[in-house]
Amino acid sequence: MKSNRVAVLSKWTKTKVLLQNKSIKPFIPDTRKFNMNNLRTMIHQYKMVYVKPECGTHGKGVIRAEMIDEYSYKYQINENILKFKTFSEFHKSLVKQIKKRRYLIQKGIHLLKQNHRRFDIRVMVQVNPKGRWETTGIIGRLGHARKIVTNYHSEGKPMSIESLLHNHLSRSQQTQLHKKLSSLGIQIASHLSKTYPKFRQIGVDIGLDKTITPQIIEVNTQPDPYIFNQLKDKSMYRRVMSCRRATVKK
Structure with a gap:
């Protein structure tokens, strides 16, 4: 069913529509909904990902997350950089940042x-x-x-x-x-x-x-x-x- 709206805020919705075109x-870039399994898979595969609000604007709430080595991780939001010694701590802190908002994970572009x-x-x-x-x-x-x-x-x-x-x-x-x-x-x-x-x-x-x-x-x-x-x-x-x-x- 076609929509008459002139704006679509959901990045996930727009991504799904675009993926229909070969x-x-x-x-x-590989884009998935934020959850622990997707975060673990993508951070280990790509070493760097962006975690961003599904409906955000002006870059607010965008997080750059990286795997430093086999055992440590970090992320940056605004000008703040936080480092973690385990994936569990890393994930827990991201969840705290995100709260109950809907977020996506996107393969990082250097x-x-x-x-x-x-x-x-x-x-x-x-x-x-x-x-x-x-x-x-x-x-x-x-x-x-x-x-x-x-x-x-x-x-x-x-x-x-x-x-x-x-x-x-x-x-x-x-x-x-x-x-x-x-x-x-x-x-x-x-x-x-x-x-x-x-x-x-x-x-x-x-x-x-x-x-x-x-x-x-x-x-x-x-x-x-x-x-x-x-x-x-x-x-x-x-x-x-x-x-x-x-x-x-x-």
Whole structure:
């Protein structure tokens, strides 16, 4: 049954919908509901995972959890780092942080860095005046030096992706990646709109590691267009707002 809602808060729901598409599925990191068995399996398999609220926003409550060695673990929330000598203590402390809220565990992405600060990419996709999905903006988000999330509300800095990728990719490689991200964004929006036909814009958060393989961190159904206004070049912001205004008029 199709929904008429214009926002879906549950990351789990959005992930399940996206996993139905065979072309998108390879870009989705392993994601499971938080429980002790899933935590044990994933932390031992991947060594680093993100534990995050199923319905959270602005990076609030996101935890980066790591296996230090065979016997010890640690996690970071905000700027606080806690270490544990047993899995039992590690799990117990996480449960205390989470309380009764619904959380997910996602395979960790070792994000590319600039000046020792992690960054990821936001891909803005909107319905244009012709009624077609279009990637209207792609922007980098440079995280705060002491924090694990990159968004603007957590003191992340919006930047052009060229300025963040110049130490990692040649210009031609950047062009190829830009096309890939643009295409992937449209693909994601088109697929989601089959289930949620009233969507008019989405923001796809993409992580890149050393392999430069795009990995979908999450999809926002109420993306903030104003981060594009932080760039010196306002052309992308004008394009985003033009599509936004055209959609509102309809």
